[in-house]
Amino acid sequence: MLKKYDYKTLGKTEIQQLVARNTDPNNAIQEVVQEIIQQVRQQGDIVLREYAAKFDKVELDRLYLDEEDIDALASTIDRDQQRALEIAFQNIHKFHSTQLKRERTVETMPGVKCWREVRPIEKVGLYIPGGSAVLPSTLLMLGIPARIAGCKEIVVCSPPQSNGKINGFVAFCLKLLKINRIYLVGGAQAVAAMGFGTETIPKVDKIFGPGNQFVTKAKSIIQGLANVSIDMPAGPSEVLVIADESANAAFVAADLLAQAEHGADSQAVLVATSTAIVDAVNTALVAQLAVLPRKELAAKAIENSYAITVENLQEAIQFSNDYAPEHLILETDQWESLTRYISNAGSVFLGHLTPESAGDYASGTNHTLPTSGYARSYSGVSVDSFVKKVTFQHISETGLQQIGSVVEILAELEGLQAHKNAISIRKK
Amino acid sequence: MLKKYDYKTLGKTEIQQLVARNTDPNNAIQEVVQEIIQQVRQQGDIVLREYAAKFDKVELDRLYLDEEDIDALASTIDRDQQRALEIAFQNIHKFHSTQLKRERTVETMPGVKCWREVRPIEKVGLYIPGGSAVLPSTLLMLGIPARIAGCKEIVVCSPPQSNGKINGFVAFCLKLLKINRIYLVGGAQAVAAMGFGTETIPKVDKIFGPGNQFVTKAKSIIQGLANVSIDMPAGPSEVLVIADESANAAFVAADLLAQAEHGADSQAVLVATSTAIVDAVNTALVAQLAVLPRKELAAKAIENSYAITVENLQEAIQFSNDYAPEHLILETDQWESLTRYISNAGSVFLGHLTPESAGDYASGTNHTLPTSGYARSYSGVSVDSFVKKVTFQHISETGLQQIGSVVEILAELEGLQAHKNAISIRKK
Numbered sequence: 001m002l003k004k005y006d007y008k009t010l011g012k013t014e015i016q017q018l019v020a021r022n023t024d025p026n027n028a029i030q031e032v033v034q035e036i037i038q039q040v041r042q043q044g045d046i047v048l049r050e051y052a053a054k055f056d057k058v059e060l061d062r063l064y065l066d067e068e069d070i071d072a073l074a075s076t077i078d079r080d081q082q083r084a085l086e087i088a089f090q091n092i093h094k095f096h097s098t099q100l101k102r103e104r105t106v107e108t109m110p111g112v113k114c115w116r117e118v119r120p121i122e123k124v125g126l127y128i129p130g131g132s133a134v135l136p137s138t139l140l141m142l143g144i145p146a147r148i149a150g151c152k153e154i155v156v157c158s159p160p161q162s163n164g165k166i167n168g169f170v171a172f173c174l175k176l177l178k179i180n181r182i183y184l185v186g187g188a189q190a191v192a193a194m195g196f197g198t199e200t201i202p203k204v205d206k207i208f209g210p211g212n213q214f215v216t217k218a219k220s221i222i223q224g225l226a227n228v229s230i231d232m233p234a235g236p237s238e239v240l241v242i243a244d245e246s247a248n249a250a251f252v253a254a255d256l257l258a259q260a261e262h263g264a265d266s267q268a269v270l271v272a273t274s275t276a277i278v279d280a281v282n283t284a285l286v287a288q289l290a291v292l293p294r295k296e297l298a299a300k301a302i303e304n305s306y307a308i309t310v311e312n313l314q315e316a317i318q319f320s321n322d323y324a325p326e327h328l329i330l331e332t333d334q335w336e337s338l339t340r341y342i343s344n345a346g347s348v349f350l351g352h353l354t355p356e357s358a359g360d361y362a363s364g365t366n367h368t369l370p371t372s373g374y375a376r377s378y379s380g381v382s383v384d385s386f387v388k389k390v391t392f393q394h395i396s397e398t399g400l401q402q403i404g405s406v407v408e409i410l411a412e413l414e415g416l417q418a419h420k421n422a423i424s425i426r427k428k
Numbered sequence: 429m430l431k432k433y434d435y436k437t438l439g440k441t442e443i444q445q446l447v448a449r450n451t452d453p454n455n456a457i458q459e460v461v462q463e464i465i466q467q468v469r470q471q472g473d474i475v476l477r478e479y480a481a482k483f484d485k486v487e488l489d490r491l492y493l494d495e496e497d498i499d500a501l502a503s504t505i506d507r508d509q510q511r512a513l514e515i516a517f518q519n520i521h522k523f524h525s526t527q528l529k530r531e532r533t534v535e536t537m538p539g540v541k542c543w544r545e546v547r548p549i550e551k552v553g554l555y556i557p558g559g560s561a562v563l564p565s566t567l568l569m570l571g572i573p574a575r576i577a578g579c580k581e582i583v584v585c586s587p588p589q590s591n592g593k594i595n596g597f598v599a600f601c602l603k604l605l606k607i608n609r610i611y612l613v614g615g616a617q618a619v620a621a622m623g624f625g626t627e628t629i630p631k632v633d634k635i636f637g638p639g640n641q642f643v644t645k646a647k648s649i650i651q652g653l654a655n656v657s658i659d660m661p662a663g664p665s666e667v668l669v670i671a672d673e674s675a676n677a678a679f680v681a682a683d684l685l686a687q688a689e690h691g692a693d694s695q696a697v698l699v700a701t702s703t704a705i706v707d708a709v710n711t712a713l714v715a716q717l718a719v720l721p722r723k724e725l726a727a728k729a730i731e732n733s734y735a736i737t738v739e740n741l742q743e744a745i746q747f748s749n750d751y752a753p754e755h756l757i758l759e760t761d762q763w764e765s766l767t768r769y770i771s772n773a774g775s776v777f778l779g780h781l782t783p784e785s786a787g788d789y790a791s792g793t794n795h796t797l798p799t800s801g802y803a804r805s806y807s808g809v810s811v812d813s814f815v816k817k818v819t820f821q822h823i824s825e826t827g828l829q830q831i832g833s834v835v836e837i838l839a840e841l842e843g844l845q846a847h848k849n850a851i852s853i854r855k856k
Binding site: 080081084085087088090091094095098099101103104106108109112114116117119120121122123134135136137169205206220223224227228229233250251254255257258260261262288292293294298335339342343344345346347348349350351352353354355356357358359360361362363364365366370372373374375376377378379380382384388389390391392393394395396397399400403405406407409410411413414415416417418419420421422423425426 | 508509512513515516518519522523526527529531532534536537540542544545547548549550562563564565597633634648651652655656657661678679682683685686688689690716720721722726763767770771772773774775776777778779780781782783784785786787788789790791792793794798800801802803804805806807808810812816817818819820821822823824825827828831833834835837838839841842843844845846847848849850851853854
């Protein structure tokens with residue numbers, strides 16, 4: 001059952017508390033992760049093998065699998081499953097391939113031409129979580145935009161299973177992506193290995209991918225240490241569902257539970273235009289929860305979640321923008337007139353037949369999205385995340401006549417004489 | 429005089445050393461900055477006034493200047509200077525206004541529509557350094573894209589002069605940008621104030637702007653603390669000039685010195701196709717340096733800099749891509765055929781008549797650029813930096829038939845039953 005609040009009775013402070021995420025600055029994790037990073041930086045491959053033995057319960061001869069191994073593993077999965085992964089691949093590829101655009105040259109003054117050109121980030125590292133959960137979809141969500149961007153080197157790390165292999169679904173996705181090596185390294189040590197490089201694992205320019213608390217802490221620490229950037233800060237997954245009288249309570253409950261089953265720290269927020277809706281959703285929730293395989297986990301997440309009753313859909317959007325959810329689902333017939341008011345959200349699911357799980361796997365949009373309120377300033381992963389834009393400019397003789405004295409005056413007023421000289425010497 | 433190296437005699441390790449920046453993990457700074465952030469978080473405005481007294485030598489009644497004060501200050505500057513700032517404003521605006529684009533909707537399967545919409549980051553904070561240096565150009569470089577993006581709240585912080593005012597040039601730029609308040613707060617305390625908010629200073633979603641070591645350290649710390657993002661990690665400014673026989677040694681020397689005068693920790697690297705060019709540039713450098721007002725500073729930066737002789741322009745580009753300079757100047761007639769090989773650089777200046785100082789002020793491109801090798805994975809500031817892209821998707825009944833079983837299979841293979849249910853319940 002979701003805790004219930006009435007929006008009009010909430011003060012500013014209470015709203016701030018509801019909107020705040022449960023960010024746990026756990027120093028115990030910080031210390032463990034710093035130690036792992038230090039070890040990998042100093043000792044490289046040797047300590048990666050030790051961590052594999054300790055955490056993944058496997059003795060590794062080689063720290064990677066190559067094409068032959070990947071082929072063999074990929075062939076073990078069902079044709080139906082292959083087909084589903086292929087369709088997901090195609091949809092994600094189709095959507096992301098529209099994101100790479102040429103820009104035009106702007107002549108800001110006669111003879112002064114400026115433009116931007118897109119360049120792939122050369123070396124990228126993708127972290128694919130493993131262990132109990134198996135996440136081939138994450139490999140597609142990161143590998144496809146990396147391929148479209150044209151990254152030269154795509155380093156994939158994932159923890160080995162106890163047999164020293166990886167899962168067949170992940171292997172099949174590697175084949176779809178034409179990536180013929182995967183490094184058998186998981187956790188904070190994978191992040192450290194890609195950040196600094198080891199004898200076997202190449203250093204990368206940017207690290208992508210979700211993971212447990214150790215992985216996300218390692219990503220936040222490595223940024224400042226290893227001259228490497230990361231996709232975004234990460235926190236527990238979350239959904240906010242807006243529902244009005246047109247909503248089907250069973251659909252809403254199913255969407256909240258799909259979020260809740262991710263983990264006890266997931267949050268599923270319902271914003272509804274009446275208490276009757278909240279009650280109907282809570283009833284459906286209890287019924288559906290009872291038969292879920294991951295019901296203990298989901299029940300804990302629901303305990304940390306809540307429902308808010310609002311007067312109307314505008315108020316609902318206002319709260320949602322304050323909350324800035326990773327996933328936002330609009331279960332209302334009015335979705336079309338509301339989209340323009342949505343300011344802070346990662347990915348938005350419109351109408352009664354668009355569950356978040358469609359976007360998690362196969363609609364084509366990316367599922368690597370900003371959490372913990374970072375949707376206020378971050379976009380989800382896209383081809384943009386795998387490129388940078390370099391600015392170019394060219395000035396002709398005419399251009400120099402036009403712009404020269406402007407630059408001289410501005411350099412002078414900032415007290416930078418050598419900046420002025422670089423113009424003056426050319427005007428002679 | 430620049431130290432000289434010959435590219436073909438350099439091993440991989442030596443190149444790595446030359447390419448590495450002088451990143452000083454100064455713990456003394458870290459501790460000071462952490463203390464300042466903590467104080468501002470706990471005490472707000474009171475401690476901001478104390479810091480103004482301590483660091484800026486001024487007792488402030490009000491922590492900001494409003495429209496009337498700004499107008500009065502702006503009117504004190506010369507008409508020539510106003511005109512130069514207006515032209516810079518126009519050029520920067522013209523170039524940046526092409527960066528905001530609508531994207532089309534993609535129907536990934538019949539009935540499955542996906543698209544992205546651009547939304548401004550609602551609240552942004554711009555830090556404009558002050559004190560001895562006066563940087564109205566930085567205010568234009570940050571304020572213009574923020575305005576084009578449509579940010580609702582633009583908070584500007586800059587340290588007060590000892591008379592409790594700001595510089596007239598900055599005031600004039602505020603007027604150009606239609607920003608009618610500036611907060612008189614500098615240093616790490618300004619970053620903390622914008623990150624957490626105080627009684628007077630609003631909390632923002634993203635903090636932009638250059639600054640001294642205290643400011644940049646505060647930006648890197650605040651990211652993890654205050655649920656706020658930053659434009660990019662910052663380090664000392666740098667230029668790499670590629671010159672061949674067609675280059676004018678005096679122009680090259682002037683460009684290297686324009687970089688060097690920024691500060692002793694700036695780096696100016698010359699990559700030339702012969703030792704004769706290096707010698708000619710060094711001769712010109714010595715002559716030009718002697719008459720610079722900031723010659724001590726520039727001389728120190730030149731000591732930390734170097735020249736490399738390469739066999740040809742391709743080798744020059746190869747070294748430049750390894751170095752990933754903030755600014756790259758191609759002083760060669762061959763620039764047009766080289767641009768496609770440039771992978772890692774912030775902003776590139778093409779040909780003999782395009783000095784970096786043109787881009788610093790007025791060509792139209794942005795001067796807030798990635799340093800310290802971050803050009804491998806970061807773009808410079810642009811309108812993109814002030815927006816996020818929200819993904820939307822809508823699935824119709826037809827769409828649900830198309831995509832439903834794919835999602836069910838994929839949810840099943842990842843062991844997420846509630847994800848599958850969210851589809852199954854809708855298919856009934």
